[in-house]
Amino acid sequence: MGRSISRWSLLALVSTAVFLSVIDIFVVNVAIPSIKVGIRGTDTDMQWVIVLYVLGYASFLIAGGRAGDYFGKKPVFVIGMAAFTLSSFLCGLSQNTIQLNIGRTFQGISAAFMVPQGISYIQVLFQDQKSRTKALGIYGSIAGAASVIGQFLGGVLPEIHSFVEGWRLLFLINVPIGIIAIGLSIKYLENTVIVRTQKFDSLGAALLVLTLACFIYPIVQGRELGWPIWIFILFGLSILIALFFFWQQRRRQNKGKLSLIDVSVFKHRDFTIGLFASVFYFMVQDSYFLINVVLLQNGFGINSFDTGLYFVFQGVGYVIASLLSIRLITLYGKFVLIFGVMLMVVSLIFHLWLLDGSAATRPFLPLVFFVYGIGCGTVLPSLLTVSLRNLPSSFAGMASGTYSTFQQTAIALGVGIVGGIFFYILKNPHRKLETYLEAYKAATITNIILLLIVAVFLLFISHKKAK
CATH class of the missing domain: 1.20.1250.20 (MFS general substrate transporter like domains)
Incomplete structure (x- = not known):
């Protein structure tokens, strides 16, 4: 379907990805003590509430960008937004820290797929340098505004005592915004040219995830576990996997294959x-x-x-x-x-x-x-x-x-x-x-x-x- 709204309206639409992803960082940062009380968690649990979101984001960000080229930016954007909305809903319904942190992980992963498509759409919608620069400025301003709004809501929402505990609203507020964005995206966004000249580097993506997981887990969890020897082994393993990852990336490049990172x-x-x-x-x-x-x-x-x-x-x-x-x-x-x-x-x-x-x-x-x-x-x-x-x-x-x-x-x-x-x-x-x-x-x-x-x-x- 051809788009029947202006490209500036489409900019606002695709910017909902960065708005939700940024606001979800800052709203949790300010409300972390309220979440701890509400979910009856430990200090380490609260570190994981922050860490798992950014770790999921970091692990799949490059893969998320590549996925838009391989499967088309519209379906990846819509599916990423839907996954983010669903995981936000599950975070809001969490009954314990395990459920909450699983939801946070999937929030980060889904953000890694939807955010790069929003940035890529700016390149598609705004071909001339002047309008593209203006669009990128607006996009950055939206991200900045999201940080301020997130800090404000992180203070306000936990103080609300209604039909649901206030800290749950931190996550549930994403749901109506996500649903509206999904509906408008399906109706108005045009798909982009799909590029499948080479096979997606799934092994590289898996190695990157494994490297980051083995690297961050010992740092966050080691203190609470009393620094057992296997924590240090896991940390060492992350370094070995990282070296193998960069070797694998260089090898793919030398063979002329698509890699996640050009070393x-x-x-x-x-x-x-x-x-x-x-x-x-x-x-x-x-x-x-x-x-x-x-x-x-x-x-x-x-x-x-x-x-x-x-x-x-x-x-x-x-x-x-x-x-x-x-x-x-x-x-x-x-x-x-x-x-x-x-x-x-x-x-x-x-x-x-x-x-x-x-x-x-x-x-x-x-x-x-x-x-x-x-x-x-x-x-x-x-x-x-x-x-x-x-x-x-x-x-x-x-x-x-x-x-x-x-x-x-x-x-x-x-x-x-x-x-x-x-x-x-x-x-x-x-x-x-x-x-x-x-x-x-x-x-x-x-x-x-x-x-x-x-x-x-x-x-x-x-x-x-x-x-």
Whole structure:
């Protein structure tokens, strides 16, 4: 069926994928203490609620992008959206942590298939450079708005006491949006040309999933299990599988077959440095929310609504800075990113100073959260741009998928490591505010160190675009 609505309306339609995927990250980040109480989970269970979503996303993101070329973007988008809607519904009905985390895993996997199609449709719908740039800007703004809305809803929804527990609404709210998006997509989206010149790399996809699972599981679960020897064996196994994966990818390329990752992309210096910088940056991304939310709600006893409002200030700062940084990056390059990273570091130092248990300092918290958001918004939207800037255009699509996979893996890694440090200090069942503050200090200092490493990597990226 030919489309009978404007391409800008179609942009809004395909952008529901990134809207739902982003909002589902931030809404859970803010509401994690409420989910823990509602589902009667442990600290490790709550780490998994965050980790399994991003791990499922990271494991299948490259495969999800390839699937759109192989099976057509419309069916993959619709099926991905349907799977995301169904898994959200199952999360909302969960009766225990196992059910919830299974649902979260499938949320992440389905997001990995629907989001790349939304981005690809922009390339199809907007052929000229001017309109495509505008469309990508709108798409990015929708993602930014989703982060702010998610932080607000993460505070508001758990406070609602109606026919269903408030924390369940965090997931059930996706259902009507998903159903509407599915119906409109079936009616208005046109399918794209299917490319099946080569067999899909199913072995590579399986190896990537296995690598990430064996790598992240020991980091998150080891603390609660007491670090048995088999945990370290599993971690070592992940390294061996990763080496085999890259060998298998190179072998397929040498034979002229389709691979998930073109390993020759790592020969490009700026991309590789940018990739390392992004790994350390995204280790801070969600671990920051986790430790701050737990401190504010469980340590200080601030309700989820007020906690959500604090993070709205952070989100507003992010959106404002992201709009400005896109323009500044063309003038000042990597120095914009370095400034943003150092602003985050300074803000975290003020976090440590103000979050000392004294109620007298709390009126200053919105400003500190806002400044942290300014730093995030200065770095995050442009980190990928700087990393890909000197890469040949033939690598752009594949490199973007590789970057996103490392990004999501780093989020899981940060929640596992930084969150693990935080909860290790909190292992005493008779927790006092002093214990929360000690745990927060250790975890935040870790995040400061990670950000300083990011700044060092950025110093080695080329300042200007190569001619």
